[in-house]
């Protein structure tokens with residue numbers, strides 16, 4: 001596979017090399033991914049795209065340090081990942097990832113306070129305030145999660161993760177539970193946030209549209225067990241409108257890949 005132009009410039013922040021992930025159950029051994037390689041450079045928005053069950057979430061959990069590879073390794077800025085850490089913050093699909101007894105402000109401040117024991121109250125409050133503002137939730141600082149819509153809850157989860165200023169943000173289908181219109185708005189908002197802060201993003205989805213809107217590069221995975229099928233440059237397509245020729249061509253290219261796999265291997269999309 002030839003490297004895309006962005007592969008050649010600067011060294012990667014995150015390196016996933018030959019990663020095989022397995023789950024042992026009482027009755028079987030499930031291979032979730034098979035010798036997966038990819039790299040994420042600083043300020044990239046890399047998408048893991050593939051059919052259900054191809055191991056996208058497992059790969060994200062591995063980068064998060066929650067599960068260890070049986071083969072291969074994952075390094076962040078040259079350090080091997082062996083456990084979770086504040087340098088990798090995760091945003092999940094579920095709306096219930098916030099603490100229901102804490103306000104929006106407290107939800108954002110809580111992990112900051114835990115991670116930065118020496119920081120002053122006002123530094124923590126300033127940092128939380130900054131990111132609340134970035135996601136447009138300053139007016140809801142004293143609201144509780146049950147008083148927020150699904151989209152607002154996801155904005156809080158994003159602000160909470162961003163306020164930790166991790167090396168890389170890990171997002172596992174963060175907009176999948178939202179209605180179509182809110183989902184689309186959130187995808188655009190995430191890109192606006194990126195233009196503002198240039199964070200590094202590893203984002204899991206099984207939506208081709210979402211991959212094209214959010215991503216600067218797309219790793220297409222084959223069905224179970226997941227293997228890298230292609231790495232595609234999406235930056236110019238993401239900058240255009242979704243209906244542009246470039247975006248349409250990329251959509252068709254990915255669809256053809258995923259549907260071909262579906263018939264070859266009998267997987268679902």
Ligand SMILES: Nc1ncnc2c1ncn2[C@@H]1O[C@H](COP(=O)(O)OP(=O)(O)OP(=O)(O)O)[C@@H](O)[C@H]1O
Nearest residue numbers: 023030032051052053054055056057058059206224
């Ligand atoms: N805790 C677990 N125990 C056993 N098997 C698991 C576990 N978690 C995932 N798997 C299996 O590993 C494979 C990959 O699952 P994973 O959730 O990573 O895929 P995915 O691509 O994220 O799927 P989806 O898009 O449906 O969320 C699947 O076959 C799944 O059943």
